[in-house]
Amino acid sequence: MFALVDCNSFFVSCERLFRPDLADKPVVVLSNNDGVVVSRSKEAKLLGIKMGEPFFQIKQLVHQKRLTVFSSNFTLYSDLSRRVMQTLENFCPNVEIYSIDEAFLNLFHIEINDLNNFGHKIAATILRWTGIPVSVGIAPTKTLAKVANETAKKNETIVCNLIEESERIKSLQKFDIGDVWGIGRKLVVAFRKLGLRTAYELSQIDPLWMRKNYSVVQEKTVRELCGEICFEVDIPQSRRSIQVSRSFGETTSRYNDLEEAVATFAIRAAEKARADRTAASAIYVHINTSRFNSNKENYYSNGIVIPFHKPTSNTIEIIAVARDALRKIFVKNKQYKKATVILLNLIDVKLAVPQKLLFEKNDSYSSERRELENRIMNLVDEINQKFGRRSIFWAVEGVQNSAWQARRNMMSPCYTTNISELPIAH
DNA sequence: TCTGGGGTCCTAGGACCC
DNA sequence: TCTGGGGTCCTAGGACCC
Numbered sequence: 001m002f003a004l005v006d007c008n009s010f011f012v013s014c015e016r017l018f019r020p021d022l023a024d025k026p027v028v029v030l031s032n033n034d035g036v037v038v039s040r041s042k043e044a045k046l047l048g049i050k051m052g053e054p055f056f057q058i059k060q061l062v063h064q065k066r067l068t069v070f071s072s073n074f075t076l077y078s079d080l081s082r083r084v085m086q087t088l089e090n091f092c093p094n095v096e097i098y099s100i101d102e103a104f105l106n107l108f109h110i111e112i113n114d115l116n117n118f119g120h121k122i123a124a125t126i127l128r129w130t131g132i133p134v135s136v137g138i139a140p141t142k143t144l145a146k147v148a149n150e151t152a153k154k155n156e157t158i159v160c161n162l163i164e165e166s167e168r169i170k171s172l173q174k175f176d177i178g179d180v181w182g183i184g185r186k187l188v189v190a191f192r193k194l195g196l197r198t199a200y201e202l203s204q205i206d207p208l209w210m211r212k213n214y215s216v217v218q219e220k221t222v223r224e225l226c227g228e229i230c231f232e233v234d235i236p237q238s239r240r241s242i243q244v245s246r247s248f249g250e251t252t253s254r255y256n257d258l259e260e261a262v263a264t265f266a267i268r269a270a271e272k273a274r275a276d277r278t279a280a281s282a283i284y285v286h287i288n289t290s291r292f293n294s295n296k297e298n299y300y301s302n303g304i305v306i307p308f309h310k311p312t313s314n315t316i317e318i319i320a321v322a323r324d325a326l327r328k329i330f331v332k333n334k335q336y337k338k339a340t341v342i343l344l345n346l347i348d349v350k351l352a353v354p355q356k357l358l359f360e361k362n363d364s365y366s367s368e369r370r371e372l373e374n375r376i377m378n379l380v381d382e383i384n385q386k387f388g389r390r391s392i393f394w395a396v397e398g399v400q401n402s403a404w405q406a407r408r409n410m411m412s413p414c415y416t417t418n419i420s421e422l423p424i425a426h
Numbered sequence: 427t428c429t430g431g432g433g434t435c436c437t438a439g440g441a442c443c444c
Numbered sequence: 445t446c447t448g449g450g451g452t453c454c455t456a457g458g459a460c461c462c
Contacts, residue, residue: 031430038430038462056428072430099433099462184460215436217460236434243432292429342432407428434461443451 001115001163002233003105004137004145005088005122008153010101011039014080015070017131018415018423027068030055033247033406034071071408079416083130091122096233102149104142106233112163119159138163142231143224146181147171147199172200172225182221187214199225238276238346244268245340248404251290252336258287259326261404263396265341266322270315273343274381277350279311280343283318285325290337302329303340311347314373315380318343319396339404 007013011029016022026043030036037044037053044067049058061067081100088095094106110118119136126134137149138161145162151171152160162168178188180199196202203225211219220230244265252258262285273280286303293299304325312318322341383392413421 033428033430035428035430052430054429059428101462182460186459215459217436239433241433245431247430290429338430340431432462434459436459437457439456440454442453444449 001107001110001112001138001140002142002145003092003107003115003119003122004098004142004149005103005105005126005134006137006149006153007084007101008133008135009039009041010081010132011070011072011077012041012044013132014073014077015412016041017080018412022068025068026061026066027070028058029070029072030410032072032408033249034408034410035247038072069410071411073412073414075414075417076412080130080132084126084132084134087126087129088122091118091125094233096235104145104233107138115163116159116161119161123158135159137161139168140227141224141229142233143181143221144168144227147175147225150175150179168227169200172203173198175199177202180221180225182217187218238278238348240346241342241344242269242272242276242280242346243340243342244272245286245338245342246404246406247338248336249407250403252403253332253334255330257402257404258330258336258339259323260396260398260402261339262287262322262326262341263319263394264398265339266318267315267394267397269341269343270313270318270377271381271384273313273346274377276346277348278346279313279349280308280318281311281345281347282307282343283321283325284340284342284344285322285329286340286342287326287329287336288338289334293335298334300331300334300336302331304329305344311345311349313349313377314370315377315394316373319394336404 012027015027015029024043025041026047027041028037028044028049029039031038034055036055037049037051037058040049040051047061047067049067055069058067062069077100085095085097085103088103088105092105092107092109094108096104098104107115107118115138119138123134123136126132135149135152136159137145137147137152138159139145139148140163148160148162148171152158162171175198177183177191177196177199180202183191183202191202196205203222205222207219207222210222224230246261246265248261266283282305284303284305286301288301289299291299306321306325308317308321380392384390413423415421415423
């Protein structure tokens with residue numbers, strides 16, 4: 001049996017933790033740049049606010065004082081997520097952290113008759129230890145555990161289990177095909193045309209037909225809905241790519257602004273790679289203007305991949321290549337809205353070593369210089385970790401706020417990670 | 427005025443091999 | 445009419461997830 005533990009309205013729950021006055025009020029959290037709604041309280045959902053709704057369309061509710069809004073505070077959410085996951089790991093040796101707010105558990109060590117109690121115990125402990133409410137779905141496969149979790153949320157219960165065959169069928173018959181894990185926008189349209197409406201109807205399709213007409217992924221989804229395990233709980237290795245991208249606070253056509261943004265994102269990405277102890281084989285840089293501009297002809301969106309000589313996490317090297325990339329795709333007289341940097345094909349640094357020896361001759365870097373720069377990187381990371389972000393930074397990041405920097409006007413304090421922002425009890 | 431960010435996996439098709 | 449067969453590896457693009 002598998003469990004899916006999923007935090008309820010996670011970002012909103014994090015904000016409410018330090019704002020008990022908002023417990024029963026409509027609250028939403030916005031994406032970066034205060035762009036769109038990414039988390040909603042139950043009361044906000046009842047107001048008709050949709051996931052992904054642009055903020056400017058619901059601003060009126062805020063002015064009328066019917067809605068409280070927060071900019072996203074990922075420092076806070078990540079810290080609380082870590083606490084939730086650590087709590088879970090006390091209950092189960094086999095936890096797959098699937099996203100910031102959910103985890104799969106393999107429940108092989110629990111007796112069937114104890115599963116429901118176990119679910120309640122997990123939820124109660126997480127609530128007590130972290131203050132975050134969760135729902136628990138228990139079922140014979142991960143896909144069904146997803147269904148169970150959704151069902152729990154819909155019925156406003158803490159635990160839902162689909163252990164009994166009759167419960168599984170009943171739940172699937174009430175479950176919209178578009179809400180099935182693995183069935184996205186495009187497939188919903190295709191399947192609806194075939195007359196499929198519910199998860200149950202999907203589960204009745206011949207898996208081999210599914211594989212032939214779609215792919216092995218959809219075949220597995222069908223099998224999992226029938227209770228056949230196709231996806232195990234797995235502990236993922238380190239990520240294979242690292243992306244840093246932001247929409248700008250204001251559009252800009254200046255090369256210097258873009259260079260500052262691209263360099264800043266490249267630096268952040270390199271920091272993350274070093275923290276993971278991985279090295280990138282290539283970098284992707286992309287810039288684009290707004291999709292929503294009325295002047296469609298002036299839309300511009302372009303990106304380029306440039307491989308590194310050998311895998312690296314060296315900021316100096318990565319900035320240099322990122323700037324080369326930008327030079328190749330930059331076009332004048334465009335109103336740029338967003339830049340993206342992705343480090344690709346990340347490999348374990350330990351594995352990068354033999355390659356280094358192999359290609360030494362072709363490399364513009366001497367190994368002495370590389371060694372020295374690696375030490376500088378570690379030092380910079382250490383200083384920033386000890387004294388806070390941007391205690392020491394690269395000149396190319398810019399020293400003052402620029403037009404491209406994101407808006408986040410309604411951010412809560414970093415209650416749990418910054419000593420000067422601790423909440424005060426009156 | 428204003429519309430997010432960060433990931434994974436699979437397939438098709440081309441290059442290349444014997 | 446006939447012009448082999450069977451592999452592997454890589455990449456771009458498209459689907460999905462939260």
